[in-house]
Amino acid sequence: AQLEHARRLLSSYLISTPELIASIKGKRVIELGAGTGLLSILCASHLGASQVVATDGDEGVVQALHENAAFNDVKDAMDIGVLWWGRALKGSWMFEKDPSFSCDLVLGADVTYDKAVIPALVSTMRDMFEVWPHVQIIISATIRNSDTFAAFEYACAHNEFNVHEVDYPLIPMEQQTSLFHSTAVPIKIFSITAPAKQRDPYAI
Template sequence: MDPTSSSLRWRILRQALINRSDSQTEVEIKRVSRKATQGFNLIPCRQVVVDSCSEEDSREACVCYTIPIPSSPELYLTFFYENFICRQRVDNCSDLNDFEISNRHNIDNTGLVCQWPSEEVLAYFCMSQPDRFRGKRVIELGSGYGLAGLVIAATTQASQVVISDGNPQVVNYIKRNIESNSMAFSDTSVKAMELHWNQHELSELTNMFDIIVASDCTFFKEFHKDLASLIKVLLKANETSEAFFFSPKRGDSLDKFLKEIEDIGLNYVLTEKYDEQVWKRHETLAKGDESWPSYDKNHCYPLLIQITN
């Protein structure tokens, strides 16, 4: 009998915790894992070999993103990454300290796992519509390593971009990535921030942002109410301010988040086909593609949610 999806997911966790791979089930695990080797492949990237490779940074990789816009700068992001092995890191391993930090701060650990595909879609969408962001104050929530925020800062002439995450480990990486790419931002002010969605003292941020962006932030239902409240607090109280969220449906998790958005008095528009290039890539993956063997629309294809006052 073939292993069930649930049993294979437990094997993924087991392998990560004991730093051991099981070649007999590797194919099955790739079939159920939601991680994608190349995602939607909208922004070309390559691994960069860094000479100063030490034992302390053996779990890191530097990736160069080539923005597909003429005269745009390349962006260099340092990752605590599982998919790159040039620095002798054990593939798909984990550290129990990462989970301890997540529990201490009441956050999830997904920001350290990889660059999730919805983040790439968010970055691609934003750089394709620079007029929306020009001269605006922008904040990215749950940013992970900050690809979308960095792309916005490098391509849209936003006045300010704040790249935030609740995980202090991730925020340290964001700071490093901002510093590494500082020459790409022109006059845009860019900074990192540790921001928890349930923070109550946010007076300095209240109604401060024209645009909020986020990707893959609606999966964990226990954070929905706090996230909806935070959007309400951060957005400027006018008709032109808006939030752009990209999230797959993932069962009923997105629907439940949208219910919280309605309950707090915000409005939203849900769009499935928002960009021709993203849609074409989705159709290719849905037909079967070895670069993403476990692709499933419900769990992988990000919908666009536009949220307004």
């Protein structure tokens, strides 16, 4: 599926970047729009995350995620459930299960595919930064429609998120040995962190 190319590129980036490997080990990871769960399974099985939460907005996809996790022998290492963007995190099943639930890293592949979902996606990202100010969000995006991605960039800028494009060029198809991804359309990876806190003008 086309959506999987960005997921495979992000997976390739995770397993080939020593700093990321070190930052995932022992940490808590959430995947947004998990689809097949490739990123979550990778973090649970190979990258040593202490907790992995795979989420998607489609209940049918979530059911398939349970099956994929079991097939890859990581069912006990993952929490899986529906997460609808734009709704308060604090009321979600993650916090019902563990009121002190925390997260260090959020991953998302091709979550910017449709301009209509961007307000809800960015709302959830903003909520995450408010609940976990230290969290890092890494998103890979297939740039099929420049207007759609521009809407995402605008929403991030409007919320004063710190957005950094990762320098991870596409590997020519003939040189790829695993996690095969298309080079026919641009795929970009972005690291996003919380906006810098505004300084209180009345503080001494």
